[in-house]
Amino acid sequence: MTKLTSFTLNGEFVSTKSALDLRLVDVLRCEFNLTGTKEGCGEGECGACMILLDGHPALSCLMLLGAAKDRDILTIEGLRATQGFAVLSQAFNDAGAVQCGFCTPGMIMTTYALLRDNPNPDDGAIRAAMAGNLCRCTGYSMIVEAVSLAVQRRGETW
């Protein structure tokens, strides 16, 4: 018996026959070829697999495909088409917040949701929102600086 799982992926309605007990991160990467979503720890600690699930940051390594049924999923590839992404990527670039880059897609997803809900976060609010995104290269000062830069530059972008 094959079950079809349908959900919205980067604005498009999609369906898959894949087994419900696959991890969402694997389905996104291997079936939909959306390799911008990374797997770091695979245990929900590092945030490299961050997506937006119904608009909120979610860990795609800690989620089964079956739990994505009828939900709205945005990955870094979906965000890439927006003006907001342009602001965020330039801010991360200018602040030197990208070194190896592995954590960056997850960082950008979290930042996008943070600034949508809180347009003017202070350092404490930025650090609290980003607490589930780990970076092993830069230290966090440059990432916090990148988010602050995006706050100044975003205007009404999103």
Place this chain on the structure above:
Amino acid sequence: MVNSHNPYPATLREACMAKQKGAVPYAGGTDFMIRHAKALQTGQCPPFIFLNDLNELQGISNPDNTVRIGALATMAALSVNKEIPGLLSQACNCVGSPALRSAATLGGNICTASPAGDSLPPLYALGAQVEICSPAGRRLMPIRDFISGPGTTTLQSDELLSAVILPVNEFNEFYHHKVSPRVANAITKVSLAVAARIENKRIKKIRMAFGSVGPTIICCPQIEAACTGSSLSELLSAVPELKIMVEKTIKPIDDHRSTAQYRRSIAANLLADCIETFGNP
């Protein structure tokens, strides 16, 4: 793996019957995915049921001087909810990281029954009851009877935890502190939750529960009895004796997260901090 049942049960009854046949409930998934990680890799995962479509497990309501929290309420929702006691909100906001809190559910945290479960000390201190449903009906029991050991509960094979019921207005002062190696994504080394009714600077009623210092949450009836009726200034001068009582009540162990000795002294210091906080608002 092919589920022989519908993985998306439409009713609680259908979910209970699938569970009786061996299906594992999936709510937020945050503990499920870790516990079954190896089995998922090898395709050996037991059949499961997704609970998220079940309206009966959702929502927060206020029947008769209580608050009823549906088992699927997430840690993120509880962190900002104003209808539930602030003690529970504060503890739910200490779980993991923001994305983890958006997924993790109160029912899941209870059924995982970890001695380090962050929602548990407040639930014990507040005198929470759990609502358990099965095809036969519903029953209520105190959470302290529901959790039977580290990782074990008295839930039967055809039962699901459907809600948590808390009294409201029974306490007017709260204290919560979680000690962990860092603020986010860290499992608790020691925690303390205290709910008290304080009138005219005197303790009318007090309930306290320690996390991560025993096989289950540790309640302290003797310390509560020693505090009840005392004025806050009497309590402040009794801190040295109360700290010794804490050290005798808790049952900490050495493990990869901390040592029994560290946990014992920190637990005692937390109660001292609580009393100082109540005494010097």
